[in-house]
Amino acid sequence: MLAPDAHPLLPADLIACHECDLLQREPALAPGETARCTRCGALLARNPPDSIDRSLALACTAAVLYLIANLYPLVGLEMQGRRVEVTLAGALHILWHDGMGPVAALVGVTALLFPVLELLMILAVLVPLRLGRASPRLAPFFRLVRSVQPWGMVEVFLLGMLVSLVKLSHLATVILGTAFWAMAALIVVLTLAGRAFDPRLIWQTPEQASTPAPTATP
Amino acid sequence: MTHRPALTARQAGLLSCHICGQLARPPATGGHALRCPRCNAPLHLRKPASLATTWALVLAAAILFVPANLLPMMTTASLLGTQHDTIMSGVIFLWQSGSWPLAAVVFFASVMVPLLKIMALVYLAASAQRRSRRQPLQRTRLYRLVEFVGRWSMLDIYVITILVALVQFQGLATIQAGPAAVAFGAVVVLTMFAAMSFDPRLIWDPIADASPSEPPHD
Numbered sequence: 312m313l314a315p316d317a318h319p320l321l322p323a324d325l326i327a328c329h330e331c332d333l334l335q336r337e338p339a340l341a342p343g344e345t346a347r348c349t350r351c352g353a354l355l356a357r358n359p360p361d362s363i364d365r366s367l368a369l370a371c372t373a374a375v376l377y378l379i380a381n382l383y384p385l386v387g388l389e390m391q392g393r394r395v396e397v398t399l400a401g402a403l404h405i406l407w408h409d410g411m412g413p414v415a416a417l418v419g420v421t422a423l424l425f426p427v428l429e430l431l432m433i434l435a436v437l438v439p440l441r442l443g444r445a446s447p448r449l450a451p452f453f454r455l456v457r458s459v460q461p462w463g464m465v466e467v468f469l470l471g472m473l474v475s476l477v478k479l480s481h482l483a484t485v486i487l488g489t490a491f492w493a494m495a496a497l498i499v500v501l502t503l504a505g506r507a508f509d510p511r512l513i514w515q516t517p518e519q520a521s522t523p524a525p526t527a528t529p
Numbered sequence: 530m531t532h533r534p535a536l537t538a539r540q541a542g543l544l545s546c547h548i549c550g551q552l553a554r555p556p557a558t559g560g561h562a563l564r565c566p567r568c569n570a571p572l573h574l575r576k577p578a579s580l581a582t583t584w585a586l587v588l589a590a591a592i593l594f595v596p597a598n599l600l601p602m603m604t605t606a607s608l609l610g611t612q613h614d615t616i617m618s619g620v621i622f623l624w625q626s627g628s629w630p631l632a633a634v635v636f637f638a639s640v641m642v643p644l645l646k647i648m649a650l651v652y653l654a655a656s657a658q659r660r661s662r663r664q665p666l667q668r669t670r671l672y673r674l675v676e677f678v679g680r681w682s683m684l685d686i687y688v689i690t691i692l693v694a695l696v697q698f699q700g701l702a703t704i705q706a707g708p709a710a711v712a713f714g715a716v717v718v719l720t721m722f723a724a725m726s727f728d729p730r731l732i733w734d735p736i737a738d739a740s741p742s743e744p745p746h747d
Contacts, residue, residue, distance in 0.1 A: 393701075409693060414690070450548075471685070513549070
């Protein structure tokens with residue numbers, strides 16, 4: 312399936328905007344700067360300072376928070392002396408047995424599975440990079456991160472929890488569990504980790520940085 | 530804005546990888562199933578069958594939007610009797626119980642966002658199909674907004690999950706999810722896929738074809 316003729320053949324700093332296809336040169340970015348498309352304003356590249364160390368630290372933090380968020384009860388309810396507490400997995404279990412299989416699957420995938428998948432893939436890319444082993448073999452992991460990213464919706468889930476708790480607050484006493492706060496922190500840390508990571512690091516293999524891309528015959 | 534000749538990757542005969550941004554020239558022999566020379570992702574000039582896929586998904590979402598709003602989202606059984614709630618009656622309940630900021634959030638996320646998203650995608654797909662050259666920048670911004678805001682429609686699905694899981698006080702009050710939850714979840718997923726299958730570069734292609742040296746009029 313690999314097409315050997317599809318060589319890179321142009322200056323390494325030539326890029327096409329992924330939203331309007333305009334060819335332009337990628338400017339050299341100082342740490343903290345971003346490059347935007349000159350025609351449509353799409354974000355083309357960022358140069359977050361200290362990218363690998365910061366995003367690795369944040370990703371490890373996120374992993375710990377993710378464990379807490381899933382092992383401890385999220386929210387609880389107290390009503391006439393009876394107390395109910397649920398974890399995320401417990402909520403999915405109830406929904407599933409309530410005949411709402413598709414909805415339970417959707418929630419499980421977006422709030423439980425894809426966030427952890429995203430986290431694992433980020434770590435799978437970052438750890439070898441930190442150890443100085445940048446290689447194109449990391450590409451499949453990164454591709455997975457990119458395709459999974461839009462479907463991880465922890466922040467929407469947290470807002471959904473708040474709405475449902477407000478709905479219930481007139482009915483019973485609402486208890487915010489440990490996992491609730493872990494999840495709130497997880498959202499912040501995940502966002503920061505995403506911002507700290509520079510995807511260009513994956514493609515900057517040593518040989519590519521030193522020699523210009525070969526010119527191929529069309 | 531500098532009015533220099535705008536050359537797109539397509540005009541230069543180049544494919545840009547949607548994962549890593551690498552530019553590559555397709556082999557002269559033609560051939561299908563090209564792969565990115567750097568990250569091995571499948572290479573396409575444009576997302577394959579972009580408009581047809583977008584139309585199909587938007588149409589399916591528009592059809593499902595009707596039962597999602599008409600059927601009950603949840604059924605509350607309590608000492609006071611059984612009550613069926615649609616999305617709208619849930620919003621009205623929040624409004625009347627005094628939490629109008631949350632009522633506004635839920636109304637926006639569950640009713641306005643899916644509706645506006647379907648309308649925006651119809652407009653984007655229709656204008657791209659007519660090869661319209663009007664206001665490409667505004668349409669690109671609209672596309673970005675649709676992509677960004679879409680995930681927040683999942684809110685109601687999560688609200689239902691938590692409500693069903695928590696309110697399980699047998700004999701006092703129980704909440705069950707209704708058929709609208711499945712339809713609504715499908716609307717959210719379908720519109721997200723529709724936004725992903727739409728290729729924003731199709732907005733800019735007619736401009737490049739018409740006058741490669743003139744800037745777009747917007």
